[in-house]
Amino acid sequence: MAFSSDLDQITRAAAGERGAVAALVARYSPGVLGLSQRMLADNAEAEDVTQETFLRAWKALPNWEPRANFSTWLHRVALNLCYDRLRKRRETTMAELPEQVDRDLRPDERLEQSQRISAIESAISALPERQAAALNLCAIEGHNQKDAAEIMEISQEALESLLARARRTLRKTGLTGARQGQ
């Protein structure tokens, strides 16, 4: 998830070059928004977290440490903001996620696919927050173990344990059976 041109773009973005700012936003906002949305299961809150994350990034750019990984830093800020919001929630509510279905399917197939996706997303967001974060980062966002562990500020062994527990929980929910036509 790291890009060799990050430092160059960070330097140019810090100087206010609009193209570099736009490039950083285009490259990293989908990941940050995706992580936030799956952690919070709330579109508006996920957008707020994404905006707050980028605001913090813009403030940090002038003093950016060249060895730091921008992607890791950005996702860590977003994840911590998500944790803060989840802690503030007294009750976890599953907000409606945007309907994202394949338009080429027949209406009944579309409905089935939509329900299946909704079931998967609900099952992920019902996981304990650290398990959900590990699964989102590795299995969905595609971060490697090292990056995901750094984002979560845990060891790779701890990350592996969280992933294994998350996957075991999801298997128990019958998610894999549902896909087979249940």
Next chain:
Amino acid sequence: MSDMNVQRVLDLIDAYGADMNAFPEDERDAARALVEGSPALFAEALDAARLLDAALLQVPEITPSDDLMARLIASGPKPQAERINILGRLRDILLPQGSRWPMAAGLASLAIGALVGLNLPNVGTDGYDSTQGDVIYAALGLTEYTYDDEVFQ
């Protein structure tokens, strides 16, 4: 990795799923060799993992809306020239005639104040004469001269 064994491969499948490309890089090749050498040992674990992998693959990618992207870009750092422009515009609003007249007015005020001050008699507001030195020394407690002394002179 030399200590790769059946249990470790099962643990890796448990954590990372059936796609061995998702395994940690330093263990990937050894795990793959073990699986290819004894596929029956791992078939059940791999099948279960594949079902979950397939379910997770259906989770759609989330794309930021154009509006959100525009807001993120707009909140980004501004070029130096633009920042100076913003300050310039603010100055134009506050000082529409430019900064020359307010500076001249300030200097004129200072000059008038100094002129008036130098020409005033050295008399307190109570109407009694007092030297500046007396008052300062008294205020500092350096003499026995007090305000009462001056009032009841």
